[in-house]
Amino acid sequence: MQTHPMYINGKYVESTATxxxxxxxxxxxxxxxxxASGTEEDVNKAVKAASDAQYGWEHTPAIERGEIVRxxxxxxxxxxxxxVDLLQEEQGKDYDLANGEIDMAIxxxxxxxxxxxxxxxxxxxxxxxxxxxxxxxxxxxxxxGIVPWNFPMFILARKVATALVTGCTxxxxxxxxxxxxxxxxxxxxxxxxxIPAGVYNLITGKGSTLGNALASHPDVAMVSMTGSVNAGxxxxxxxxxxxxxVNLELGGKAxxxxxxxxxxxxxxxxxxxxxxxxxxxxxxxxxxxxxxxDVAEAFxxxxxxxxxxxxxxxxxxxxxxxxxxxxxxERLESVEEMMQTAIKEGAEVVTGxxxxxxEKGFFLQPTIxxxxxxxxxxxxxxxxxxxxPIVTYNELDDAIQMGNDTEYGLSxxxxxxxxxxxxxxxxxxxxxxxYVNRENFEAVQGYHAGMRKSGLGGTDGKHGVEDFLVTQVxxxxxxx
Numbered sequence: 034m035q036t037h038p039m040y041i042n043g044k045y046v047e048s049t050a051t052x053x054x055x056x057x058x059x060x061x062x063x064x065x066x067x068x069a070s071g072t073e074e075d076v077n078k079a080v081k082a083a084s085d086a087q088y089g090w091e092h093t094p095a096i097e098r099g100e101i102v103r104x105x106x107x108x109x110x111x112x113x114x115x116x117v118d119l120l121q122e123e124q125g126k127d128y129d130l131a132n133g134e135i136d137m138a139i140x141x142x143x144x145x146x147x148x149x150x151x152x153x154x155x156x157x158x159x160x161x162x163x164x165x166x167x168x169x170x171x172x173x174x175x176x177x178g179i180v181p182w183n184f185p186m187f188i189l190a191r192k193v194a195t196a197l198v199t200g201c202t203x204x205x206x207x208x209x210x211x212x213x214x215x216x217x218x219x220x221x222x223x224x225x226x227x228i229p230a231g232v233y234n235l236i237t238g239k240g241s242t243l244g245n246a247l248a249s250h251p252d253v254a255m256v257s258m259t260g261s262v263n264a265g266x267x268x269x270x271x272x273x274x275x276x277x278x279v280n281l282e283l284g285g286k287a288x289x290x291x292x293x294x295x296x297x298x299x300x301x302x303x304x305x306x307x308x309x310x311x312x313x314x315x316x317x318x319x320x321x322x323x324x325x326x327d328v329a330e331a332f333x334x335x336x337x338x339x340x341x342x343x344x345x346x347x348x349x350x351x352x353x354x355x356x357x358x359x360x361x362x363e364r365l366e367s368v369e370e371m372m373q374t375a376i377k378e379g380a381e382v383v384t385g386x387x388x389x390x391x392e393k394g395f396f397l398q399p400t401i402x403x404x405x406x407x408x409x410x411x412x413x414x415x416x417x418x419x420x421x422p423i424v425t426y427n428e429l430d431d432a433i434q435m436g437n438d439t440e441y442g443l444s445x446x447x448x449x450x451x452x453x454x455x456x457x458x459x460x461x462x463x464x465x466x467x468y469v470n471r472e473n474f475e476a477v478q479g480y481h482a483g484m485r486k487s488g489l490g491g492t493d494g495k496h497g498v499e500d501f502l503v504t505q506v507x508x509x510x511x512x513x
Contacts, residue, residue, distance in 0.1 A: 034064065034067060035066050036053055036066070036067040036068065037066060037068050037069070037213075038069070039075060039079070039235055039236050039237060040219045040234060040235040041075075041078050041082050041234050041236070042078075042079075042082035042086075042230045042234065043082075043223075043229070043230025043231060044230070045223075046078075047069070048069030048072065048237070049071075049074045050069050050071055050072045050075070050238070052069075052070040053067040053069055054067065054068050054069075054070050054209050054237075055067055056123060056211075056212060056213060057210075057361070058122050058123065059124070059357070059358040059359065059360050059395050060347040060348065060349065060357060060393070060394045060396075061347065065123065065213070066213055066216075068209065068212050068237040068238070070209075070237075070238045070239060070242075071236050071237055071242065071243055072238070072242065073243075073246040075236050075238070075243075076204070076236060076246035076247055077246075077250070079234040079235075080247070080250050080252050080253060081252070082230070082231035082234055083175045083203065083231055083232070084175050084202070085231055086202050086230065087172075087174055087201075087202045089229055090197075090200060090201075090229060090232050091200040091201075092200075093200070095149040095150065095152065096150060097227075098149055098197060099146040099148070099149025099150065099198055100149075101225065101227055102142050102145055102146040102149075102194050102197050102198045103146035105142050105194070105197075105221060105222070105225070106138075106140070106143040106146065106194075107139075108224070108225075109135065109139050109218070112217070112221070113135050113136075113139070116135045116214060116217060116218075117132050117135050118349070119214050120134060120185070120186060120211075120214055121348050121357075122349060123185070123210070123211045123213045123214065124182060124185060124210075124211050125312060125348065125359070125395075126311060127357050128352040128354070130310060130311060134186055137187045138186045138187050138190040141187065141191060141194050141477055142190055142194045144194075144477045144478065145195055145198045145498075146194075146198060149198055151498075154168045155167075159508070162513075163510060163511050163512065165509045165511075166506060167506070167507040167509060168506050168507075169504070169507065170499075170502045170504060171200070171502060171505055172199050172201045172501065172502060172503075173201060173278065173501055173502060174201060174202075174252075174253075174254030174255070175201065175203070175252055175253050176196045176201045176202070176203040176204070176254065176257055177204050177248065177253045177255070177256040177258075178192035178193065178204065178205045178206065178257050179206050179247070179257070179259065179260065179264075179268070180205065180208060180215065180259065181208055181259045181260045182210040182211040182360055183314045183315055183316075184315070185207060185208060185211040185212075185214050185215060186214045186215075186218070188259050189218060191259075191493070191497075192205065192257050193218075195492070195501050196257075196501060197232065197233070198498075199501040199502055201254070201255075201501055202231060202232045202233070203232070203234065204234045204236060204247060205233070205234065205235050205236070206237070206240070206244065207237065208240070209237065209238065210360055212237050215235060216235070219233075244258070244264065244267065244268055245267065248267075248268045248272040248277060249271040249274045249275060250277075251275045253277055254277065254278065255277065255278040255279065255280060255500070256268055256272055256277060256279050256280070257279075258279065258282075259283075260283065262283045262440075262486050264283075265281045265488065268281065279490070280490035280491075280500050281488040281489045281490065282316065282443075282481065282483065282488045282492065283316070283486060283487050283488045284316055284415045284486065285316040285317055285320065285443035285487055286414075286415055286439045286441040286443075287307070287317060287318060287319050287320050287443065287444040287445050287446065287473060288319075288322075288323055288436035288446070288462075289304050289307065289319040289321070289323070289445075289446045289447075289448070290323045290432045290436060290447045290448065291304075291322065291323065291324040291325065291328065291332055291448045292325050292429060292447070292448065292454050293325040293327045293328050294449045294450050294451040295328070295450065296448070297331060297335055299470060300332065301332065301335045301336050301339050302339070303446075303448070303472040304336065304421075304446075304448075305339045305340065307319035307468075307473040307474075308320075309340070309355070309356055309419050310472075310473075310474070312357055312358065312360075312419055313368075313399075313417065313418045313420065314359065314360060316443055316444075317466070317474065317475070318417075319444075319446060319473060320415065320416055321412055321421065321422050321424065322336075322422070322423045323424050323426050323432040324423060324426070325426060325427070325432070326425045326427055329423070333383060333401070333403060333423060336383075337383050337384045337401060340385065341399075342355075343355040343399050344356070345357070345389045345396055345398065347394065356399065356419060357396075358394045359395045359418055360395070361395060362395055364417065364418065365395040365396075365397060365418075367418075368397060368416060368417065368418030368419075368420060369388075369397070371411050371414070372386065372400065372411065372420050374409070375402055375405055375406075375411040375422065376402070378406055380402040380403065380404055380406070380409070380422065381402065381403050381404050382400065382401070383401035383403050384398075384399070384400065385398035385399050385400030385419075385420070386400050397418060398419070399419045400421070401423065402420065402421070402422045402423065405422035405424055407424055407435055409422075412424070413439065415441070429454060430461075432458075433457075433458060433462060436462055437461075437462060437463050440485055440486045441483070441485060441486055441487045442465060442483050442484030442485040442487045443464060443466065443483035443487035444464060444466045444468070444473045444483075445462050445466065445467045445468070446467065446468040446473055447459070447462075447468075448469075449469075450470075463484055463485075465481070465482045465484050465487065465491070466481070476494075478493065478494045479494050480493055480494050480496045480497060481497070482496075
């Protein structure tokens with residue numbers, strides 16, 4: 034059984050900790066590797082390496098940094114099948130989604146490499162004679178990158194590619210549940226002689242220890258963290274000690290509004306994808322459905338048939354599986370508890386509601402609940418599993434009001450063939466993203482950001498690059 038080392042200052046090193054953490058395959062419950070349960074001392078070493086490398090990397094020509102980022106994308110592509118298998122093994126993704134996630138990671142590195150020539154400042158007119166005002170965009174500095182378990186390669190790409198192309202160095206901490214893809218990626222970094230030591234560092238361990246140490250470290254310029262609201266709150270508290278910038282993508286509770294003018298077959302197709310993608314474990318998943326009363330029965334029956342057509346199985350053994358296991362026993366039990374509470378409060382199971390009968394693995398049937406009370410936990414709190422509650426409404430404004438009744442504000446969607454309805458919903462929903470007649474998933478050139486407790490700052494596209502930069506204004510006097 035391999036215990037993965039850390040990667041600090043261009044070398045593989047052992048942790049100062051003796052304790053290790055088991056990494057499980059959630060479909061078989063087998064231990065597939067071990068990682069060190071890192072310490073604050075490990076964080077300090079990694080941050081020092083990144084800080085020492087920052088000046089040289091920042092002053093490397095941007096076009097050279099961009100070329101390195103592009104090469105990393107190509108190296109992932111060359112090793113794609115290995116990354117797909119590792120991702121399925123450690124996270125339980127179905128084959129198509131695992132394959133798609135690696136494609137997205139490749140695309141992200143290639144897309145971000147192009148920003149090397151697009152980081153621009155401004156020249157602003159001065160109020161004084163013989164003076165110009167120059168506005169420069171510069172790298173913010175050392176990034177603490179905290180990656181979640183649900184999209185471990187794609188979100189690694191989001192943090193690493195953006196940091197490197199903007200001239201920032203990075204200390205990356207993968208989830209303790211899914212570190213193996215990050216370990217494999219680190220091998221690609223180690224092979225590239227044109228990446229100076231200390232520019233990229235990998236540490237492993239518990240988020241409660243390493244996340245706090247990264248966020249509170251005075252030499253970390255920004256913590257870019259994707260995870261739960263609870264974890265994000267702790268990162269903010271730690272970052273406040275050094276007034277460190279935070280970039281947070283946290284939870285979601287995406288409403289999907291289906292009007293009486295919707296194409297029900299299209300709505301069912303995309304809501305199935307939006308709810309069950311990644312086994313229901315994505316912050317952009319459609320977490321609650323609001324369907325107009327006139328079409329509620331027909332919609333629910335179609336959605337039931339769609340959910341029941343999804344084959345749940347070990348995705349490494351069955352490429353036809355449309356859904357795999359939840360990531361852990363704790364996650365499975367949490368979803369079950371939330372579902373059972375809703376049923377006790379009067380919700381009815383349309384389909385699913387039980388574990389898939391297997392000897393091993395954390396499998397749950399795709400589940401639909403109807404007659405759900407709008408003030409219930411399953412409507413208010415993030416489920417993060419393959420269960421969706423349906424609520425009916427009469428007037429569209431009622432659906433919008435219920436959709437906005439949440440502490441979260443990441444993704445949302447509306448299904449209608451009436452453009453006036455669509456625009457009305459778009460202009461009144463309070464979410465960072467709204468998808469009209471399509472599944473919930475963002476584009477690399479867009480902007481992925483939330484409102485309220487769903488986070489601060491954002492990623493992707495021009496505006497995502499901006500978060501890794503700081504502004505310097507120069508008032509330049511000259512002689513006439």
